[in-house]
Amino acid sequence: MKKMLITITMLLIWVCGSIYAQTPTAEDILKNSDAVVNAPQDQEISLKMTLTDKGGNKKVREMKMYQKGDEMRLIRFLSPADQKGVSFLSLPDDVQYLYLPAFHKVRRIASHIKNDNFAGTDFSYDDMSASKYAEEYDATLLEKTDDLYILELIPKHGVEKSYSKLKMWVRQDNFYPVKVEFYDNKSTLWKLFESRNIKKHGEYWVASEAEMTDLKKQHSTKMITEKIKLNKGLSDNIFTKRNLKRVK
Amino acid sequence: MKKTFMIIGILLVIFSNSYAQADFSINGYLKTDNRMLTDDNSFTWNENQLGLKFEGSYSDDYHLFSEVRVRGFGFPEISQTADLQGKDKIYKWDLEFREAYLDLYQFGLQDLDVRIGRQIITWGTADKLNPTGNICPEDLEDVFNFGEQACVNSVLATYYWKDFTFSGVYVPTFTPAVLPSGIYASALSEPMEFPTGMTLRNSSDKIILPEQRFTESSQAAFKVGTNLFDYDLSVSYYYGRDDLPLCNKVAINPIDTLGTVDVAAEMIYPKMQVIGADFAGNLFNVGIWGEAAFTIPDEVEMQTVMGDEIQKSIALKDDPYCKFVLGGDYTFKNGIYLNTQYLHGFVHERGNDDLNDYLTFRFEKKFFNDELKIVPLGGAVSVTDWDDYRNNYGFVANPEITYYPYDNVEIITGAYILNGKGSNMFSSLKDNDEMYFKAKVSF
Numbered sequence: 300m301k302k303m304l305i306t307i308t309m310l311l312i313w314v315c316g317s318i319y320a321q322t323p324t325a326e327d328i329l330k331n332s333d334a335v336v337n338a339p340q341d342q343e344i345s346l347k348m349t350l351t352d353k354g355g356n357k358k359v360r361e362m363k364m365y366q367k368g369d370e371m372r373l374i375r376f377l378s379p380a381d382q383k384g385v386s387f388l389s390l391p392d393d394v395q396y397l398y399l400p401a402f403h404k405v406r407r408i409a410s411h412i413k414n415d416n417f418a419g420t421d422f423s424y425d426d427m428s429a430s431k432y433a434e435e436y437d438a439t440l441l442e443k444t445d446d447l448y449i450l451e452l453i454p455k456h457g458v459e460k461s462y463s464k465l466k467m468w469v470r471q472d473n474f475y476p477v478k479v480e481f482y483d484n485k486s487t488l489w490k491l492f493e494s495r496n497i498k499k500h501g502e503y504w505v506a507s508e509a510e511m512t513d514l515k516k517q518h519s520t521k522m523i524t525e526k527i528k529l530n531k532g533l534s535d536n537i538f539t540k541r542n543l544k545r546v547k
Numbered sequence: 548m549k550k551t552f553m554i555i556g557i558l559l560v561i562f563s564n565s566y567a568q569a570d571f572s573i574n575g576y577l578k579t580d581n582r583m584l585t586d587d588n589s590f591t592w593n594e595n596q597l598g599l600k601f602e603g604s605y606s607d608d609y610h611l612f613s614e615v616r617v618r619g620f621g622f623p624e625i626s627q628t629a630d631l632q633g634k635d636k637i638y639k640w641d642l643e644f645r646e647a648y649l650d651l652y653q654f655g656l657q658d659l660d661v662r663i664g665r666q667i668i669t670w671g672t673a674d675k676l677n678p679t680g681n682i683c684p685e686d687l688e689d690v691f692n693f694g695e696q697a698c699v700n701s702v703l704a705t706y707y708w709k710d711f712t713f714s715g716v717y718v719p720t721f722t723p724a725v726l727p728s729g730i731y732a733s734a735l736s737e738p739m740e741f742p743t744g745m746t747l748r749n750s751s752d753k754i755i756l757p758e759q760r761f762t763e764s765s766q767a768a769f770k771v772g773t774n775l776f777d778y779d780l781s782v783s784y785y786y787g788r789d790d791l792p793l794c795n796k797v798a799i800n801p802i803d804t805l806g807t808v809d810v811a812a813e814m815i816y817p818k819m820q821v822i823g824a825d826f827a828g829n830l831f832n833v834g835i836w837g838e839a840a841f842t843i844p845d846e847v848e849m850q851t852v853m854g855d856e857i858q859k860s861i862a863l864k865d866d867p868y869c870k871f872v873l874g875g876d877y878t879f880k881n882g883i884y885l886n887t888q889y890l891h892g893f894v895h896e897r898g899n900d901d902l903n904d905y906l907t908f909r910f911e912k913k914f915f916n917d918e919l920k921i922v923p924l925g926g927a928v929s930v931t932d933w934d935d936y937r938n939n940y941g942f943v944a945n946p947e948i949t950y951y952p953y954d955n956v957e958i959i960t961g962a963y964i965l966n967g968k969g970s971n972m973f974s975s976l977k978d979n980d981e982m983y984f985k986a987k988v989s990f
Binding site: 394414 | 574575650668705779828829877878916954955
């Protein structure tokens with residue numbers, strides 16, 4: 300009997316140990332996920348955004364996005380004509396600037412605007428910043444399916460977000476986030492983000508299609524990557540107020 | 548005029564050809580702006596506008612931009628039969644050569660950018676009302692469109708060093724402000740006052756522009772900007788001229804013994820220096836900004852000539868005065884956006900005794916994925932005498948609805964409701980409540 304107990308205990312320790320060794324912590328999963336999305340040293344992406352309302356009416360926006368590391372991002376609208384030249388710069392320490400050609404001015408984005416919709420899309424200004432979930436959210440592993448980790452993310456103490464929690468589906472094989480649910484302050488599901496068509500570009504995983512759906516408004520924004528250049532050695536000068544109002 | 552059309556035609560051909568070869572674009576817009584007084588249904592504004600924007604760059608080293616506007620006004624200027632033979636009298640129109648500049652990036656130095664040509668230079672962090680923005684003259688043609696600026700032919704050099712930005716501007720020639728017209732012509736000027744018993748028959752004025760030479764017409768300005776403690780800060784200096792005219796000579800000519808007079812006024816643009824400072828940042832989630840302009844004017848003497856008698860007084864003292872703006876904006880959790888500013892000293896006010904206080908405000912809320920924007924409450928309030936504010940106030944309310952039915956299409960309807968007491972800008976327009984309808988399509 301004693302031998303049997305020892306054997307069972309050893310077996311349990313081995314099983315638990317094996318599981319522990321195979322399943323990274325929620326925090327590690329989130330860090331890995333951020334790292335995979337922001338893996339290229341820099342990115343230059345031509346995007347086409349299609350906005351669809353609940354009646355099926357569509358609006359199209361074209362833009363160019365530059366990103367370096369996981370903290371610097373510049374987005375410039377190419378169309379429609381009334382938004383051409385509107386540019387958005389996201390820098391470290393939550394600093395964001397907007398250039399509106401009609402006003403000839405670069406304006407600092409106040410923190411209360413960061414949760415507003417970005418140019419009529421379903422993404423907020425905050426969503427349009429480079430994604431660094433691990434820095435801003437505490438993660439808990441809810442479930443592990445055959446090929447996905449399911450995490451729950453709660454904003455860290457002192458971090459102000461318009462979402463009370465997030466639920467994130469992360470691929471086990473490459474840590475790429477495939478789906479994120481965003482919950483409002485009443486813990487009601489508000490937005491749904493999905494990454495699709497995730498393929499390797501060289502050594503990096505890239506989703507060539509992503510869609511954010513606002514479930515309350517029944518409105519969605521689909522982003523299609525039309526051209527992508529990775530690791531082209533983008534200069535830090537691109538991510539400056541100086542460059543924000545430049546055409547090229 | 549034919550020559551102008553030819554130039555536009557040539558530009559279009561050049562740009563069209565270039566379009567295929569390089570990163571060139573031609574964009575523009577069509578706009579209509581129609582306004583009507585609410586009390587007698589008379590139309591006060593009827594404008595249609597075509598704007599064309601040419602933009603391009605052959606390389607990363609330079610970029611060019613130009614905008615021209617063709618505007619047609621729906622009020623015929625007909626007084627005799629012969630006028631009916633001219634389309635420009637029946638359907639008045641004008642061509643506005645707005646911006647036309649060349650950007651030279653990394654010009655000579657890695658961190659130096661230069662912009663040369665006809666351009667708008669906006670300094671200051673406040674919304675539309677910028678006391679530190681003195682380089683470009685005010686365009687007050689539409690008096691309700693506060694903050695619109697006209698272009699100047701100038702050179703702007705900007706040097707970037709670490710977190711600092713150094714800007715220098717040189718404007719060789721002087722450009723005066725565009726003044727309000729039609730029923731708004733008197734909005735920014737005080738009514739003429741005469742001694743008891745004196746009656747005005749005719750009045751005329753003469754504008755004396757500064758001579759277009761280096762020492763008289765030139766303007767220069769410098770600015771240093773940086774970011775400190777998470778706030779964008781800058782200090783600036785401007786040397787130039789006030790872009791609004793100031794009366795420095797009045798000749799009163801008696802016509803009869805009953806006290807009837809003709810008055811001829813002479814107006815100049817006084818020299819001034821402005822030391823400015825501004826900031827923008829966040830305070831507890833509220834966007835805040837402010838700017839102050841410490842203005843040092845040259846003294847201007849006033850001559851009043853009546854017959855052989857000449858009286859001298861001071862039209863503008865050389866005492867420094869300070870205009871400033873403090874503002875903030877916030878988006879409430881229900882999506883209502885509030886933008887408000889407190890302004891001491893409007894664009895046309897000069898001297899410590901003439902600066903009045905204004906509060907501008909705008910509540911707005913967007914609906915249907917930003918397709919509809921409603922401003923139920925927007926406008927400005929001014930108080931010209933705090934000791935007797937009940938009899939010295941003015942306000943304009945500007946409720947507005949903007950609808951974006953499709954991409955590039957914008958339809959706006961709204962009203963200006965004015966009231967006030969005493970002598971101030973809004974009370975002088977209080978009989979001019981009007982509704983407006985505007986539409987714009989961009990391409």
